[in-house]
Structure formats: C-alpha cells, structure tokens
Amino acid sequence: MNFKGKTAIITGSARGIGKAILLKLASKGVNVVINYLNQNKENIDDILKTCYDLEVSAIAVKCDVSDFKSSENLIEETIKEFGKIDILVNNAGITRDGLLMRMKEEDFCDVININLKGTFNCTRHAVKYMVKERYGSIINISSVVGITGNQGQANYSASKAGVIGFTKSCAKEFGSRGITVNAIAPGFIETDMTDSLKDEIKEKMLSMIPLKRIGSGDDVASLVCFLASDYARYITGQVINVDGGMVM
Numbered sequence: 001m002n003f004k005g006k007t008a009i010i011t012g013s014a015r016g017i018g019k020a021i022l023l024k025l026a027s028k029g030v031n032v033v034i035n036y037l038n039q040n041k042e043n044i045d046d047i048l049k050t051c052y053d054l055e056v057s058a059i060a061v062k063c064d065v066s067d068f069k070s071s072e073n074l075i076e077e078t079i080k081e082f083g084k085i086d087i088l089v090n091n092a093g094i095t096r097d098g099l100l101m102r103m104k105e106e107d108f109c110d111v112i113n114i115n116l117k118g119t120f121n122c123t124r125h126a127v128k129y130m131v132k133e134r135y136g137s138i139i140n141i142s143s144v145v146g147i148t149g150n151q152g153q154a155n156y157s158a159s160k161a162g163v164i165g166f167t168k169s170c171a172k173e174f175g176s177r178g179i180t181v182n183a184i185a186p187g188f189i190e191t192d193m194t195d196s197l198k199d200e201i202k203e204k205m206l207s208m209i210p211l212k213r214i215g216s217g218d219d220v221a222s223l224v225c226f227l228a229s230d231y232a233r234y235i236t237g238q239v240i241n242v243d244g245g246m247v248m
C-alpha cells in the first residue's frame, strides 16, 4: 500500500477506534488530521508526537461534528495545511442507551446529531475538494446494530442504519467523480465506549462471536487502510462487517 503524500481526516480520533485508525494510516505514510472535542492537551500532544516519530505531518483540530460550521472549519483547516483531502473517515460517535419507553428526546437527538448528522456535515464540506481532485475515499463507521437493531439502542441503531443509507446514496452520487464511499460495521470492539458494559453483557456478546474474541481498534483500522488504498478502487457503496463473524 503506497499512501505517500495522501491526507486523511479521522473524526473523533483522540481515542478508541478513531485513534487506532489514525495511527495505522500514519504508520503507512498518510498525513493526518486529528479531530478532537473534549480531550486534554497532553493526550493530543502525545498523538502528534507519535505521528512526527512516524515521519508524517499531522495537525489537531478541535471540532464538534454535529455543528455544521464547526465541521466546515475542520475541513478548511485541513485544506489550509495540506491543500487536499484524500481520505475522510467519519468515526466520531456516541451512545445514549436506554429502553425506548424511557428514552429522553434529548438522548435520541444527541445520538442522531453526532452519529448521523455529523457524518453528513463532514462529508458535505469535504466532498467539494474531493470532486475537484476527482479522487477520494470516504469511510463511514456504522455498526452491526445498524443492520440488526438492538434492544435499548433504538437511537443508536437508527443513527447507524442512517449512516448506511447515507453511504449508499453518496456512493451513487459521487462514483462518476472517482470518489468511493463505503461503510464499516464493527461488532464488539474493546474501547472506552464498550468498557462501561456490564460483565454479563460482555460474556453474552462473546458467546455470539465465532472467532471467540473481542475485536480491537486495529482490526477496524486494517479494513480502513484497505478501503482507502488503491487495492479498493473498484469497491463502493458497500457495508463490511468487522465483527469476528457475529452477524452473518
């Protein structure tokens, strides 16, 4: 995989899956934009230092992806620094789990605004620069529950199913401009997001995974690298699970 001279924005990349994606792309020679929201400065400085050690250029941009203007600023800062965007990974996401009968309106809206509208916001601002270059890879992080649904996650599942519909529409709209748009549906991946789950839920999930292990951020990052590479230029509009076989 030759990524020299390519630029990637990874939203929500100061921790978890986003950070794993960012560091894997950087390790392959991609110049990267770290997007963060609430992380402390030391953490961001550490990630920047790791990128410099990997001999790639990196900048960090604070942005709330649910905010249209803030997302525009993320894209404009990237263009100012690197002049183009080759890879956009819409990774930032949250959960606000709860049974529907008790779900607050705010918990529904927050999840849709960050997970789905955030994906729209960043894509909307980035795609005009990709169209200009007639080149780009957009990779949206969905979830297996966007395909299967899940009790207690009506808001989250709806947002992730929305990401899949958005992905397919964009793939059709931008295919003729040399831009591929795909979604990744991770299963159960070990991060801060899944840390708070009760042990019994973790055991139950594990029992449903044929490969008998919880996934890592790096498992997701490997697929991102493939989809962003020239090996995947004839793949668009697809949803690919990274879930150890949990959903098939």
Ligand code: NAD
Residues within 6 Å of the ligand: 011, 012, 013, 014, 015, 016, 017, 018, 035, 036, 037, 038, 039, 063, 064, 065, 066, 091, 092, 093, 094, 114, 118, 141, 142, 143, 144, 185, 186, 187, 188, 189, 190, 191, 192, 193, 194
């Ligand atoms: P995480 O909570 O560790 O990381 C999420 C990141 O998104 C954080 O860095 C956070 O600051 C950032 N973020 C949240 N709101 C934001 C906003 N408004 N603007 C910018 N950044 C914001 O979670 P994770 O497990 O690394 O999840 C990453 C993605 O993968 C999410 O979209 C999540 O839905 C998806 N996913 C995770 C799993 C899993 O098992 N962990 C499974 C399927 C899908």
